[in-house]
Amino acid sequence: MDLLIQHLPALQVVLPMLAAPIVMLMARAPRLAWAATTLTTWLTLGVSILLVQQVLLHGSISYHMGGWVPPVGIEYFVDPANIVVLLIISLMGAISMPFALRSVEQEVDKAKHGLFYAAFLLANCGLLGITITGDAFNIFVFFEISALASYALIAMGKDRRAVMSSYQYLVMGTVGTTFLLIGIGFMYIMTGTLNLIDLAQRLPEVNDTGTIRAAFAFLVVGISLKLALFPLHLWLPNAYTYAPSMITVFLSATATKVAIYVLLRIIFSVFGYEFSFSELNLGYVLMPLAMLGILIPSIVAIFQTNIKRMLAYSSVAQVGYMILGVSFASTLGLMASVVHLFNHAVTKAALFMALACIIYRVGGVSLDRMAGIAKQMPWTMAAFVLAGLSLIGIPLTVGFVTKWHLLLAALEGGLWPVAVFLLGTSLLATIYIWKVVEAAYLKEPAEGAQPVREAPMSLLLPTWALTVACLYFGIDTSLPVDLANRAAETLMGGYL
Amino acid sequence: MEWLGLYNYWVVVVLMMVGFYIVIAQGNLVKKIVGLNIFQTSVFIFFISLAKLDGGTAPVYVEGITEYSNPLPHVLILTAIVVGVALTAMGLALVVRVHELYGSIEEDEIHEQDGKH
Amino acid sequence: MNQVVFLEPALAIQLALAIPALGTVLIALTGRWPNLRDTLMVATAVAMFTMVLQVLPEVLAGGRPGVTLFELFPGLRIAFEVEPLGMLFGLIASGLWIITSLYAIGYMRGAGEANHTRFHACFAVALFAAVGIAFAQNMFTLFIFYEILTISTYPLVAHKQNVAAKMGARTYIGLLLGTSIGFQLVAIIATWWMTGSLDFTDGGIMEGHVGYGMGALLLVLYMYGIGKAALMPFHRWLPSAMVAPTPVSALLHAVAVVKAGVFTVLKVATYLFGLDYLSNLWTTEVIMYIAAFSLLAASTVALQKDNLKARLAYSTVSQLSYITLGAMLVSQLATIGGGMHIAMHAFGKITLFFCAGAIYVASKKTNISEMDGIGRRMPFTMGAFLLGALCVIGAPPMGGLWSKWHLVVGAADAGQVLMIFVFMISTLLNIAYLLTPVVRAFMLPPTDGYKGGIKEAPLLCVVPLSITALGCVALFFIADPLRNMLAGIFAG
Amino acid sequence: MVAIAIVKIRNLFAVTMLTGIYSLLAASLFVVMDAVDVALTEAAVGAGIMIILMLGTLALTTSKEKNHGKGQNLLALVVVFITGGGLIYGTLDMPHYGDPEAPAHTHLSPHFTQESVDEIGIPNMVTSVLASYRGIDTLGEAVVIYAAAVGVLLVLGSGAVRRRRKDDPKANPKANGGEERS
């Protein structure tokens, strides 16, 4: 057990990495591949939970890869800030696996299951690696692992547009990571180090140089591409719409969240609050972008007839909320952003899962095909409505917890108009969610539509697990709020 | 002339811009991948030029020599090149699939086939 | 009285909320057996009313029993506390539910509507929310139940699922959610931000924390944020909601939903702002004039409506403004009058709606112009209609007299002579639009050449409306204890 | 230069060849700058794998780029010039090429160049850094290339010749996965 505890940070990443090749070799036994993947994701979740425990008990953990003392070697670093993100990723990985069984069997060719799950594990491993590592270049490497795996997974969608959207994602994602690489290069030449903590200590000496400013700009733009910050979000709606259902669930809950975490790390921990907000006035750039990024995608979402696409646009808008919290440049705002990482992951995953249930039975989720579906799939639609309420931000759901803190942060900054804007935009969310509700509950099924049955238990249970989480954490807010609070304080405090 | 010392970087910057331009402006899917490649390779050259040390030699230990070029960027670029290949392979594989499904590798033609989306 | 009290108030409050919640589930589950389902519904209503009654003695004795369920963030609680105003609202909502549930069974079966189970389940949720609003200890709790009420009544409004119903329901939920999130929530959060509290406190929580300028703004936000009070120009939802089946209009849009609105107005005015603080805000008077305008304008519109339910809806808009106006007069008497009017108007208007529904069930008529001479074949219904109308008008021997009396005296007390005239004119308008149907029903010969004898609606429709009509009369005589209880608002 | 030619030329075979040449040029630049390991890799990759893959792609698709309107390129130019401007701005404050006083050469580099032989015991410092100091990076690298294999297999199938000949082409596993449209 001691051995286990000691190596937790390494295990967090190595477990899925180790399992991927093994699962790939199970090409002949899809069920076995699934079982092995499920086991791995749950073990990974176990590791995350143990890590949370360790961090809460003993404070931050630094793990020296290869036994080399940082900054010479690479360090894995777990503190209250990234532990939340680790938990989100491994939780979402674990919960989407039981769901995957039936959904993937229907959507992906059986012969490819081994590869499919291997790619899924690699994506999982990449995201965990990005989050846990304490080395700038290592972030880049893991970004690419998760990206490559996601490109392949998205291309597995049934619609031929899946391939094209995967290609677009690849081009934009690669430009993003290349920008990231340029930024890392600039930082390296001015400081001679790649270790994030070391960087944080050495940057202040040189941060009045153009090089560092350019580095900052390239890092922020590069990561913004990955996190789909408006107007760099163009890859996201297509990718989410055409990917296999289970992949949409997983990616929507994790991929952009991890990118946001990296952005937070860079802005707050590496460059520091002073440099980012006082010298470069990042807040003035992010706030309008965030507000536009909430407004425009929300409006676009209203006009979508494919519900998956509608929710994808809503995801872009939700990224706007998270960035808005960051742009307030206060502990409270930051905390709202971090808590929204968790809340939105749970909510959006629940929504996409409900859609996946409908896709499983009906075959598509255009507004027409959902007409009258509530009678045939009452449990699925009930979950959709509840999670939808959370997306809108109705009290007693997790969505409200976010909105509440964002509003308080806006008021704390004296930004009344922003507060009103925030509430106004939740009305936009109401409109698009309500369109679905109206179609599902009040419309009669189209002529000649085949009646369908309720989704199978293996799909329904994970959906409801997340839906219940939406409600539970909306009432007993202490766990996410507490973790987010610690995370925000850690980030604001920098690495020192 | 102080900026002469920076000349080397600027050549690389021009290369990067050319690559980046291809990525954005070209509608041919293969060319886009080529553009990405050029873009990335230029970044690699940029990194390697960071590592160069006047009077240093290749970082392989030889008795008596104390000045070596910085090995760290070399390592990073080794990794980055591999990543680049991986991405290229993946991108080209997708292009092949796109061609099979649409019969074209021109972006505008593909968008036409898919309607508005 | 003491014999029927067998529970601790705190437990009774929780049960009063738990019973309709449980009832919803049971109704949803027993949908396949209509008789069992309907029995369960009535049983739920009775059980709930019993629970609400358990709390009454302590409130009458001046106590304010309460219970805290849980804390969302430090200081932000989901908690309940019953004070006189809430007691009154709770009693009315749960008491009238029993009668309405009987009526609903008769109406829904008689009018051949579909989807009974969904209808009754949503109804139970709505009542759950109404009692939650009545008993809320703080603005946050109130807001949550306010939203539950909005959402749970949406399927009821859209019940018929035709184009008109859907459009009406869209207006309904759009306006109610829009105002509550766009204005009310802003105001709530701002209040929390500035005062650090959302608890309903005697004398208000604003004084000393919020400047008068900001307070003036907050007042406007609250008053328009409480869309259910139907202050013009955000009253459109109420006529839209009339596409719903009549029991919905009767209980929800004459009692639970709209009264939740004005109840919230009274609560906010007395317990968040406090009357003294309110009197220092320049917007108080502005809102008062707007309420006066709504009152007269809605009455005028009502006069022109031929559709009986639409006329009653505009009448409701007008009557709600009485209560808002009462709150804005910043006088204790007027506030008490507003509270009483909640009760009086509830009985009066529910009777009127029951009658409209009964006419529809019996003869499928909805327009007043078609109802000439209908009094002869439906004497009980139209008799009850007369009583209800008189109650709303405020004529003796109806309960409505007392609430109007207090409002007028309150206006005099506040020195707002103009408002006395407003009340007077509106009473005349009330008479004009409420008594014309009665006169036409009894005096004019039937236009459709109907000659036959009495053909009333089903018994389950007629009995409830008779009960509520008698209630209007009864209120005239028990107005004094009611007044005493409401005076407790300012005793604490 | 070669790169600019790539923009202009429409024959994709030529483009591929030029890319190869570009890679070789880059490789020789690497040698000039003392990065022999990198040069070897770039040569192997750029002139080897990359070309083979591209030719494979072109064989499977088409080698002619089609003519299309040139109207929308202005925006691209603006974006590119902003990026380039940012890069130039970034380089202005940089230490000069080869400057031994640059922080990059004074902070960690000495540890690698002076002590790695003692600590690790092998003369090629690049290998020491690669495999030991930054071992997890290299593991990541291996996983990346492995992920590419997984991805390409998912997208294109394994390309097994024998199996395909035996089976009916329609039932060929590689052809599935993407083709049934919803």
Add this chain to the structure above:
Amino acid sequence: MNQYVVLRVITKLMIPVILLYGLYIQFHGEYSPGGGFQAGIIFAAGFVIYSLIYGLDKAQEAISPEAAHILAALGVLLYIGIGIASFFLGGNFLEYKVLLPDDHAGETFGIIGIELGVGITVATVALTLFYSFAGRERD
């Protein structure tokens, strides 16, 4: 390409040389430029040339796609395995020192091991990629 006898003969002679060179690069990486990655590519290049001249089916007889997949997976597993082995010998992940009693020997052993893993993976992955592209018919 059966008619190009010269090519076939030269290829036959060249391939062992190429593979040998690959092995040299693989195991000499500690002393001179090169290592697992470069070696893997060169190794794969040998097979690619072989299949260009003799046909894809012949190459797949030598190393079947399935075998390539398994080897690619094993390469990664070897790398991770060495990392995990150092757990049990008291070190951190990828701490090679602990693998053998002597620090330098341990380091060298570890590096050779992981380079081998990289080499196998890269060679077989490159081959897999080639098979995937080449094995697809134009349609």
